[in-house]
Amino acid sequence: MPALLEMQEFYAGYGPIEVLKGISIEVRPGEIVALIGANGAGKTSTLMGISGCLRPRRGRVLWESQEIQQLPAHEIVRRGICHSPEGRKIFPRLTVLENLQMGAFSRRDRAGIERDLVHAFELFPILAERRTQAGGTLSGGEQQMLSVARALMGRPKLLLLDEPSLGLAPMIVVKIFDVVRKLNQEGMAILLVEQAARMALKLAHRGYVMEIGQITMVDKAAALLTDKRVQDAYLGE
Ligand SMILES: Nc1ncnc2c1ncn2[C@@H]1O[C@H](COP(=O)(O)OP(=O)(O)O)[C@@H](O)[C@H]1O
Numbered sequence: 001m002p003a004l005l006e007m008q009e010f011y012a013g014y015g016p017i018e019v020l021k022g023i024s025i026e027v028r029p030g031e032i033v034a035l036i037g038a039n040g041a042g043k044t045s046t047l048m049g050i051s052g053c054l055r056p057r058r059g060r061v062l063w064e065s066q067e068i069q070q071l072p073a074h075e076i077v078r079r080g081i082c083h084s085p086e087g088r089k090i091f092p093r094l095t096v097l098e099n100l101q102m103g104a105f106s107r108r109d110r111a112g113i114e115r116d117l118v119h120a121f122e123l124f125p126i127l128a129e130r131r132t133q134a135g136g137t138l139s140g141g142e143q144q145m146l147s148v149a150r151a152l153m154g155r156p157k158l159l160l161l162d163e164p165s166l167g168l169a170p171m172i173v174v175k176i177f178d179v180v181r182k183l184n185q186e187g188m189a190i191l192l193v194e195q196a197a198r199m200a201l202k203l204a205h206r207g208y209v210m211e212i213g214q215i216t217m218v219d220k221a222a223a224l225l226t227d228k229r230v231q232d233a234y235l236g237e
């Protein structure tokens, strides 16, 4: 099957500093792909490169075989790539409901938005209970759920998740990973950046290992889990 997303030889950075040095990643329809690597490797920058928040110096991003690396971020959302960014980045003064509505900003299909809102509340019932509460007053776990749910309101074909487990209690992490699995079973492709490498690789079909701006390994997730180098460097064995 042709890839849904192909990042090809992508170079990008901040000012004079190059942090992505020829990244090539693909996500196929129906896949969960994990991107793991140490702090500062460039995982967040990679997701930003896909969602149009970081422009390449060289290289391309193909989405459904069309180049998107020069499109504005909102157009990339409209085409079906939605991003739950590192640090959640919810709107603290807006209510839960308003945060979710912001996630649907690129859409005009009112009935569809309403349906997706119901679906988001089914996935995360706590958000339904908190719908009139300001985002900033939610717990860390609830804010993470809101960040994922807001991304879902863009109706993604590909969901980019940046460190959804960061700083959360294990029980909440399990809940969020369960939702990721469920979304994938419904057909959504997912590119998951995680420090919790073992959990991410257990959930994913394939994985990439990133080191200082380059992809150093790519394989089936199960193979990475049993790889000695991956175990030593990322799985604490
Ligand atoms: N806005 C920025 N300005 C300058 N350097 C940045 C910026 N964001 C990230 N970096 C640098 O780029 C490198 C990769 O960062 P990042 O993509 O956040 O990695 P990761 O998500 O893997 O921790 C790091 O060295 C980081 O310090």
Ligand SMILES: [Mg+2]
Binding pocket: 043, 044, 045, 086, 163
């Ligand atoms: Mg990061």
